Amino acid sequence: MVDRLSPLHMALGETEPGWSYSLFDRAVTESIPERHDLDWKRTLTLLSWEGATREQKDATREELAKDIAAMANSGGGMIVYGVDEDRTSPSSGATEITGCSGVDEATTKTIRQIAASSIYPPVTGLQFHILRPEDGAEEKSILVMLIPDSPDRPHLVHPKGKTDWFMAPWRNGPETSTMAERQLADAYVRRTLEHRRNTAEFDEVVSSFIADCNASQADKSWVIAVARPVAPAADPLRLTREDGDAIFGDAWKNRGRAPLGPQYITAHNQTRLGMRRVFRAEKTSRTLPNSSQERWLEARVEVHGDGTIAVGFTRDGAILPAPASGSREIAVCDIEQTSLDLLLLLQASTKVIGAVGDYQMRIDVVPTTTIFRHPDGMRQGHFREWDGQRVTFRPVSGPLITEYGVEGLITSWFELVTDSVAQTGVEPRISREEVRTWLTGSVHA
Secondary structure, rough: OOOOOOHHHHHHHHOOOOOOOHHHHHHHOOOOEOOOEEEEEEOEEEEEHOOOHHHHHHHHHHHHHHHHHHHHHHOOEEEOEEEEOOOOOOOOOOEEOOOOOHHHOOOOOHHHHHHOEEEOOOOOOEEOOOOOOOOOOOOHOOEEEEOOOOOOOOOOOOOOOOOOOOOEEEOOOOOEOOOHHHHHHHHHHHHHHHHHHHHHHHHHHHHHHHHHHHHOOOOOOOEEEEEEEEEOOOOOOOOOOHHHHHHHHHHHHOOOOOOOOOOHOOOOOOEEEOOOOEEEEEEEEEEOOOOOOOEEEEEEEEEEOOOOEEEEEEOOOOOOOOOOOOOOOOOOOOHHHHHHHHHHHHHHHHHHHOOOOOOEEEEEEEEOOOOEOOOOOEEEOEEEEOOOOOOOOOEEEEOOOOOHHHHHHHHHHHHHHHHHHHEEEEEEEEHHHHHHHHHOOOOOO
16 A cells, blocks of 8 residues: 555655654654644553443543544544653653553454444544554554544534534644534535535546546447545545556456456556556457447546546447447446446555545446347347337446445445446346455455
């Protein structure tokens, strides 16, 4: 994964990203102060929940939720557990590595659950780094939590058992304060404007990709699938060909011989560079039986430096045994295949780009058509005769949920694909188990 410079890196004057325990040794030596996007915590209280009363656990949950929401409401930042601060100084500089013994993956899972259940709307996209000294001393472990800037701010904390009470925390320099009424009203206005801007930018990304595919031409219909992070990075990475090869290779590694679709067409194509993106595009001809007319199979796949994924495919009416009306018809399986290839690229890209949080996805047919062909279950690669039914296909948009791991991602993806395919009168042919196997490389127990 490509790490980005954190608030600590910038405070230390580091120009190269990456995490090491020595960063925190330096932070203590240089007494790096807290700021609006950097918060030192001596310990992580939830690690000592054993034997705690319900009231103590609720108080711990509330305090943790308040710290996370404050960062999310203030542009994002990092909280470091296991580093003490100088409480006698207004700057609250780092003074000592105290450590967090017992921190592990279960700890980070609990924190995610608190961010999802005690904050409204939930804060997603949290990243964690567990660092230990060279001697491996468990008691000196440090937990770094990175909170992204959130398009859903203001985030409210609603403590358990307090039915008529909530607060909107924010970072006032190195301190955590509570928003006043005017601040809260302004934050809701900014949220509305931010959502409108993100929607407009997403529409522009989709339109730009359609133009790159030349998909708006009237003689053939394409299946288009695009996913963009809800909170895309403000500084998109400048991807290299090597980055692209790594992403495409990782995405396709568990598929074997893929069915006809974007992967099939572009798998052996050269990765090319675009503006803050890498892509593959290919065009190959196919002549249908009993016809001298050539059909052009085309595909384009893009990975952007801000985490956006775009996939397009057209078979140009190459429907066996014969198209019903020419190039302006869509094989229903192409909707599934194009959407699946996007999903595989999305997961592979996060390992290189480091995009976090949920995505907005759209599935469309461009130019629109009313003729959709269903696979013939008796003859592989063939399609049933068109039944004369015309379908009005509408674009499908919705979230891809990444916060809850592979299962959450698969569930949200299936919702969108099912809504798309159901417009043609059928259910998806691809099973959840197949998708899970392709994403993880193993069968789910």
